[in-house]
Amino acid sequence: MHWADVIANTLIERGGKHLISTxxxxxxxxxxxxxxxxxxxxxxxxxxxxxxxxxxxIYLVDSYDPLRKRYPFLPECFEKEVGKPICYIPCPDGCHxxxxxxxxTPFLNAxxxxxxxxxxIWTHKLYEEGKFTEIVDLVLRERTKVAxxxxxxxxxKMPENFWPFxxxxxxxxxxxxxxxxxxxxxVHFKCHCGYEGDADIRKGEGKMxxxxxxxxxxxxxxxxxxxxxxxxxxxxxxxxxxxxxCREIYGVEPPYPVPYEFIQFxxxxxxxxxxxxxxxxxxxxxxxxAPVLAFSVLRYNPERHIDYDPGMGILDIVDEFDKxxxxxxxxxxxxxxxxxxxAYEIAQPSAVRSRLPLQVPYRHLVSVAQISDSFDGVVxxxxxxxxxxxxxxxxxxxxxxRLGCVRHWLNAFAPEEVLYTVSQERPDVxxxxxxxxxxxxxxxxxxxxxxxxxxxxxxxxxxxxxxGMQPKVCFLALYRLFIARRSGPRLGFFLSTLDRDxxxxxxxxx
Ligand SMILES: [Zn+2]
Ligand SMILES: [Zn+2]
Numbered sequence: 001m002h003w004a005d006v007i008a009n010t011l012i013e014r015g016g017k018h019l020i021s022t023x024x025x026x027x028x029x030x031x032x033x034x035x036x037x038x039x040x041x042x043x044x045x046x047x048x049x050x051x052x053x054x055x056x057x058i059y060l061v062d063s064y065d066p067l068r069k070r071y072p073f074l075p076e077c078f079e080k081e082v083g084k085p086i087c088y089i090p091c092p093d094g095c096h097x098x099x100x101x102x103x104x105t106p107f108l109n110a111x112x113x114x115x116x117x118x119x120x121i122w123t124h125k126l127y128e129e130g131k132f133t134e135i136v137d138l139v140l141r142e143r144t145k146v147a148x149x150x151x152x153x154x155x156x157k158m159p160e161n162f163w164p165f166x167x168x169x170x171x172x173x174x175x176x177x178x179x180x181x182x183x184x185x186x187v188h189f190k191c192h193c194g195y196e197g198d199a200d201i202r203k204g205e206g207k208m209x210x211x212x213x214x215x216x217x218x219x220x221x222x223x224x225x226x227x228x229x230x231x232x233x234x235x236x237x238x239x240x241x242x243x244x245x246c247r248e249i250y251g252v253e254p255p256y257p258v259p260y261e262f263i264q265f266x267x268x269x270x271x272x273x274x275x276x277x278x279x280x281x282x283x284x285x286x287x288x289x290a291p292v293l294a295f296s297v298l299r300y301n302p303e304r305h306i307d308y309d310p311g312m313g314i315l316d317i318v319d320e321f322d323k324x325x326x327x328x329x330x331x332x333x334x335x336x337x338x339x340x341x342x343a344y345e346i347a348q349p350s351a352v353r354s355r356l357p358l359q360v361p362y363r364h365l366v367s368v369a370q371i372s373d374s375f376d377g378v379v380x381x382x383x384x385x386x387x388x389x390x391x392x393x394x395x396x397x398x399x400x401x402r403l404g405c406v407r408h409w410l411n412a413f414a415p416e417e418v419l420y421t422v423s424q425e426r427p428d429v430x431x432x433x434x435x436x437x438x439x440x441x442x443x444x445x446x447x448x449x450x451x452x453x454x455x456x457x458x459x460x461x462x463x464x465x466x467x468g469m470q471p472k473v474c475f476l477a478l479y480r481l482f483i484a485r486r487s488g489p490r491l492g493f494f495l496s497t498l499d500r501d502x503x504x505x506x507x508x509x510x
Contacts, residue, residue: 002342003301008047011225011256018053020045021223021255022118023060026103027086028071032284032308033229033263035110039297040227040260042116043346057118059108060217063087063100064124064207066175083174085207087124100124106282113290115349123213126220127204133185135216135250136201136208139164140182142249149248150211153241163187167199167206175206215242219250226255227302233259260302266309279310279413287314287409289401292321294347299324299340310413318362318402329356358388358395365406366418367489368497378403385496387452420483422498426509427484435477436510438467442474443507451500457492481510 011018022041024034041057048055064085070078074092081089081099089099096102100122108120126132139146140163147162163179165187172193181188186198187206199205208216217223232238239257246254265279284293287310296317300306307313324340327333333341345352360382368385372378379399382388391399410419431439442463449459460478464471478495479488488494495503
């Protein structure tokens with residue numbers, strides 16, 4: 001059974017309503033690994049829905065968290081913003097209402113494209129609207145007990161005078177944890193800037209620390225399941241302290257945990273060629289069609305680590321997806337493959353299609369995209385080279401999405417060896433006499449060959465064999481002649497994407 005169904009069954013056995021929760025502090029561009037969290041949460045949500053359970057799904061944007069440091073991507077003037085809540089720091093590019101919005105918006109758009117649509121909740125608003133008031137009051141009154149739980153779980157010595165609260169200073173805008181007293185609803189504090197005064201816990205004038213706030217959200221919303229990075233799941237980590245705070249302070253049961261492993265980069269080309277940045281979640285979706293990306297996460301158990309190769313690895317990921325897709329529609333999957341089919345099903349941003357979609361291999365699109373600039377041009381080339389007579393509207397959409405990803409990949413992450421241009425003039429390359437004779441015979445043959453990848457490949461290969469030549473030598477000569485390189489795409493298919501007259505003319509120029 002697929003892991004999402006296993007978790008859903010466990011949750012159903014526990015009974016009641018279900019609430020899946022996930023979230024992030026948007027302090028910078030969001031790493032592709034964070035997409036795993038949303039994809040995992042959404043899978044459990046979908047599995048529960050499929051089984052008819054009463055389930056809701058929320059995404060908490062931790063907008064009230066302070067900026068921890070001036071990250072390398074921030075201008076120097078952001079030095080003065082460190083320590084302030086990110087919902088009140090300006091957008092670094094001036095295009096959003098706040099710092100938090102600037103970084104969360106592209107991420108929410110990205111998960112939207114994956115068909116993941118949780119209810120979005122902003123943590124700073126929860127505080128402002130007084131949603132946390134009762135809980136904050138409780139932890140302030142029970143602060144000694146809270147401190148001893150945190151001390152026991154983490155093994156760290158807690159400060160003598162621990163208060164599970166930081167006040168937001170109205171003078172400097174930063175959080176201060178120098179609390180000197182509490183009398184509902186006011187927390188008295190002294191700030192390092194010299195300000196001394198009261199923070200009203202009903203009005204969002206301060207917040208709980210992370211380890212206390214996380215389980216406070218479980219309590220507030222009634223969260224029953226939450227995926228989180230394995231660092232939080234370590235012994236003594238924040239899930240452990242959350243469990244104890246839930247049971248001993250908040251009087252609720254903690255959610256069912258789904259710890260997940262990180263996504264690691266593999267291979268070369270993990271840097272964006274023009275920005276020099278690592279691949280973000282948004283980049284991953286620009287180069288990998290949404291259902292393919294979701295599938296490549298869902299096929300593995302959350303506890304297994306995933307290598308993500310934004311270079312040549314993308315081609316294999318798409319091929320693998322196409323294989324499973326074909327199996328889904330054509331049948332014949334064995335027991336082991338059934339989980340892959342379920343992963344395919346859950347990975348769809350909307351309903352599964354009624355029949356096998358048009359599958360144009362990514363590898364083919366990589367060549368076609370470099371020959372034709374327009375979508376119509378690409379469609380024409382594909383129809384000719386793959387003998388596809390008609391392409392349905394739905395398939396056009398799939399194709400357009402794929403082509404968009406391929407083009408982005410070529411610009412941003414594709415390794416040098418797959419980039420080439422077909423020059424309109426014969427490139428200045430050496431062709432030997434023997435090769436020239438071969439090319440001349442091949443040219444004759446190609447005037448009559450059916451213009452498809454396979455047939456052209458056969459013509460190239462058989463002509464070489466008949467002349468007692470190494471096919472490899474002939475392939476290399478043709479690469480030189482067409483793209484002035486020593487290697488290239490699959491030659492038969494590649495030539496079939498070019499116009500026959502153009503190919504014949506170039507061959508005659510050899
Ligand atoms: Zn912005
Ligand atoms: Zn201050």
